[in-house]
Amino acid sequence: MKPVTPKQPVLFIGGLGRSGTTLVEKLLNELPTTFSVGETVHLWERGVRDNERCGCGQAFDSCPHWQAVGQEAFGGWDNVDLERMIALRWEIDRSRRLPQIFAAVRTGRTSKAQREYLHNIQKVLFAAAKVASNNAAVEPRELVLLDSSKHLSTAALLACDPRLDVRVLHLVRDPRGVAFSWTKTVARPETNKELMPQYSPRRTGIRWVTDNLGFEALERLGVPRLEMRYEDFLDAPTEAILKIARFAGAVPQSVAEKNGGGVLPFLAGKSAHLTTPMHSVAGNPLRFGGDNLTLCVDDLWKTELSGRATKTVNRVTGPVLARYGYSRSA
Numbered sequence: 001m002k003p004v005t006p007k008q009p010v011l012f013i014g015g016l017g018r019s020g021t022t023l024v025e026k027l028l029n030e031l032p033t034t035f036s037v038g039e040t041v042h043l044w045e046r047g048v049r050d051n052e053r054c055g056c057g058q059a060f061d062s063c064p065h066w067q068a069v070g071q072e073a074f075g076g077w078d079n080v081d082l083e084r085m086i087a088l089r090w091e092i093d094r095s096r097r098l099p100q101i102f103a104a105v106r107t108g109r110t111s112k113a114q115r116e117y118l119h120n121i122q123k124v125l126f127a128a129a130k131v132a133s134n135n136a137a138v139e140p141r142e143l144v145l146l147d148s149s150k151h152l153s154t155a156a157l158l159a160c161d162p163r164l165d166v167r168v169l170h171l172v173r174d175p176r177g178v179a180f181s182w183t184k185t186v187a188r189p190e191t192n193k194e195l196m197p198q199y200s201p202r203r204t205g206i207r208w209v210t211d212n213l214g215f216e217a218l219e220r221l222g223v224p225r226l227e228m229r230y231e232d233f234l235d236a237p238t239e240a241i242l243k244i245a246r247f248a249g250a251v252p253q254s255v256a257e258k259n260g261g262g263v264l265p266f267l268a269g270k271s272a273h274l275t276t277p278m279h280s281v282a283g284n285p286l287r288f289g290g291d292n293l294t295l296c297v298d299d300l301w302k303t304e305l306s307g308r309a310t311k312t313v314n315r316v317t318g319p320v321l322a323r324y325g326y327s328r329s330a
């Protein structure tokens with residue numbers, strides 16, 4: 001009998017963009033048994049091809065972590081057929097391919113293109129765990145990788161890989177707050193030139209409904225999911241992080257035993273002091289932000305989102321608002 005290779009644990013941070021995924025990722029990255037790889041869906045383009053900055057602040061090709069990962073996985077990033085990986089990503093990992101990806105999750109039968117893509121992503125994830133575990137006193141398979149790609153399609157695709165133990169943290173934020181955030185003009189810090197895309201409140205509302213229901217559907221196909229409202233996370237961050245860590249299998253012994261398991265050294269009430277470097281590719285500007293954070297709900301939308309936009313979001317998301325604990329009145 002062949003020895004069973006343990007699966008690589010991956011906590012996938014999913015949800016619509018601007019739902020607090022980056023902040024939650026930064027905080028979870030402080031746990032001694034986690035390691036954030038960032039948004040792997042954008043690795044090939046924004047990291048390997050465009051050499052954008054890693055979460056540590058260095059350009060991708062100057063970041064020692066990612067260089068070591070490329071070496072471990074492929075003998076160097078130069079050995080990757082980059083055009084092929086980018087083409088594959090756009091061929092298989094996108095919202096319009098959800099029927100095919102969900103079919104693969106349900107049946108366990110992946111297409112040739114899906115297998116080829118997963119083979120390479122899995123190499124990257126295994127290498128990231130190996131490199132990161134050299135700096136942590138754990139085995140690679142004891143480390144929970146945090147993938148904050150957010151997209152439902154990426155979560156479902158990763159869940160097709162039998163060598164990965166994928167669990168989904170499904171973050172939900174008030175759709176009016178999300179919609180407001182997507183109307184704002186934000187510069188992309190990786191390049192200093194481009195702006196983050198902007199979306200209309202109607203489009204954000206529709207995506208909010210389809211994404212959230214989609215993550216529920218993925219759970220019905222057997223992929224473990226923990227649903228958490230961003231507002232609840234900020235309300236009691238220590239409890240929320242410990243709950244997520246338990247779900248992900250990332251509760252370190254030192255935290256579990258200390259003070260009855262209810263204390264995190266990097267959190268005092270709503271103040272976080274972050275000390276762990278973050279080597280995440282792509283993602284929200286916040287990942288470059290300071291090491292001292294005050295955790296509070298950004299509810300500027302309550303005064304700044306126009307009445308018309310609020311009505312639009314309410315109309316589009318109305319049928320499922322209550323399902324996630326929100327009401328039409330702010």
Ligand SMILES: [Zn+2]
Nearest residue numbers: 054056063279
């Ligand atoms: Zn880095």
